Amino acid sequence: MFENLRFPLIAAPMAGGPTTPELVAAVSAAGGFGFLAGGYLTADALDEKIATTAELTGGAFGVNLFLPGARSAADLTAHRERLLAEAIRYGVELGEPRWDDDAYPAKLAVVIERRVPVVSFTFGAPAAEEVRRLHDVGSQVVVTVTNPDEAVLAASSGADALCVQGFEAGGHRSLFADDPGSPAGGEQYGLLALLRLVAAKVTLPLIAAGGLVHGADIAAVLAAGAVAAQLGTVFLQADEAGTPLAQRHALAAGDRRTAFTRAFSGRPARGLVNRVLSDLSADAPAAYPQLHHLSKPVRAASAKAGDPEAMSLWAGQTYPLAPAGPAASIVDRLRAEAREALSRVERLR
Numbered sequence: 377m378f379e380n381l382r383f384p385l386i387a388a389p390m391a392g393g394p395t396t397p398e399l400v401a402a403v404s405a406a407g408g409f410g411f412l413a414g415g416y417l418t419a420d421a422l423d424e425k426i427a428t429t430a431e432l433t434g435g436a437f438g439v440n441l442f443l444p445g446a447r448s449a450a451d452l453t454a455h456r457e458r459l460l461a462e463a464i465r466y467g468v469e470l471g472e473p474r475w476d477d478d479a480y481p482a483k484l485a486v487v488i489e490r491r492v493p494v495v496s497f498t499f500g501a502p503a504a505e506e507v508r509r510l511h512d513v514g515s516q517v518v519v520t521v522t523n524p525d526e527a528v529l530a531a532s533s534g535a536d537a538l539c540v541q542g543f544e545a546g547g548h549r550s551l552f553a554d555d556p557g558s559p560a561g562g563e564q565y566g567l568l569a570l571l572r573l574v575a576a577k578v579t580l581p582l583i584a585a586g587g588l589v590h591g592a593d594i595a596a597v598l599a600a601g602a603v604a605a606q607l608g609t610v611f612l613q614a615d616e617a618g619t620p621l622a623q624r625h626a627l628a629a630g631d632r633r634t635a636f637t638r639a640f641s642g643r644p645a646r647g648l649v650n651r652v653l654s655d656l657s658a659d660a661p662a663a664y665p666q667l668h669h670l671s672k673p674v675r676a677a678s679a680k681a682g683d684p685e686a687m688s689l690w691a692g693q694t695y696p697l698a699p700a701g702p703a704a705s706i707v708d709r710l711r712a713e714a715r716e717a718l719s720r721v722e723r724l725r
C-alpha cells in the first residue's frame with residue numbers, strides 16, 4: 377500500500393482544523409503521504425475538500441472517517457454545570473449535547489464515489505460489507521487500533537492494514553469502546569510494545585503512530601516491523617496547517633504537560649494541560665459526541681479570544697520537539713534524520 381512512497385511517512389489526519397488540503401498536498405509532494413480528516417465535516421464539505429486536495433496533489437492521498445459509537449446514557453448534569461461557568465466567562469451559550477453518527481453513511485458514500493485510494497477508520501472497524509464496497513472501487517482500508525484485541529477485530533473486518541496507535545499519541549485514542557471506569561478509556565500501550573503485541577496476533581501491514589517526532593523515531597518503528605510511520609503533532613505548527621494561533625503559541629512555548637481528558641468531547645484524548653483540562657477532567661462523563669457538541673461554543677470562543685485555557689489543545693507527548701516552518705522542510709528534515717539514524721545502526725551488521 378505504501379510501497380511506492382519515496383519516504384514511508386504519513387501525515388496523520390487531524391480533524392477540527394489542523395489538516396488542510398494544502399498540508400496534505402505539501403506532504404505528498406515532499407514524498408510522504410497525506411490524509412484528509414473527514415471527522416466533524418458534513419458530507420458536502422468532505423466532498424469539496426477531496427476535490428480541492430485532488431487538484432493540488434494529483435490524487436495520492438487518503439481520507440479518514442470516524443465510526444459512530446454507541447449512544448451513552450451517562451448523566452451530563454454536573455459536567456454541564458461546570459462547563460456553564462466557562463461559557464459565562466466567554467459570553468457564549470453551551471451547545472446542544474446531542475448524539476449523532478458524524479454523517480458516517482453519507483461520508484462513506486462520498487469516499488466510495490470519489491474512489492479515494494486509501495480510507496482509514498477511527499473509533500472502530502467498518503463492517504465487512506463496507507470494506508467490500510471500498511474494495512470494489514479499488515480503495516484500500518486502514519483501521520486504527522489501540523490494543524491487540526482491536527487488531528484481531530479489525531483484521532476480521534477485511535482491513536488491508538492497521539494503524540497502531542500508542543498511548544503517546546496526540547488527539548483522541550482510537551478506542552473501539554471507551555471504558556468509563558478508566559481515565560484513558562482502557563489499557564494504555566506504548567507504541568513499540570503495541571507494535572510487537574499486534575504483530576504477534578495479525579499478519580497485516582502495520583503503520584506506527586504515537587509520539588514520533590524525529591527521523592530516528594521513524595527509523596525505529598520501521599526497524600520494529602512497521603511499513604510506515606504516521607505523524608500528527610510534528611505537523612501542527614507547519615505553515616500549511618490550520619492550527620489555531622493560540623494553540624501554535626502554546627505548542628511553541630513547550631512548557632505544559634500533556635494528559636488524557638474526556639472534558640471536551642466525552643472520549644479520551646491527549647492534549648496540553650490547560651484550565652478546562654485540569655478542572656473538568658476528573659468527573660467528565662464518557663459521552664461522545666454529546667460533550668463535543670456541548671463544549672463547542674466554549675472552545676470556539678476561547679480560540680477566538682486567543683486564549684488557550686478552554687480550547688482542546690490536542691498534541692502528542694513529544695510536542696515540545698515539533699518544528700515550525702513549511703511542511704516540505706519538516707519532511708526533508710525527518711528524512712535526513714532517519715537516514716542518519718539508519719547509518720548509525722549499520723554498525724550492528
Ligand SMILES: Cc1cc2nc3c(=O)[nH]c(=O)nc-3n(C[C@H](O)[C@H](O)[C@H](O)COP(=O)(O)O)c2cc1C
Pocket residue numbers: 388389390391392394413414415440497498520541544545546547548550585586587588606607608609610690691692693694
Ligand atoms: C490535533 C490532532 C487531531 C487528530 N485528529 C485525528 C483524526 O481526525 N483522525 C484520526 O484518526 N486521528 C487523529 N489524530 C491522531 C493521529 O492520527 C495520530 O494517532 C497521532 O497524531 C500520532 O501521535 P503524534 O501526534 O504524537 O504524532 C489527531 C491527532 C492530533 C494531534
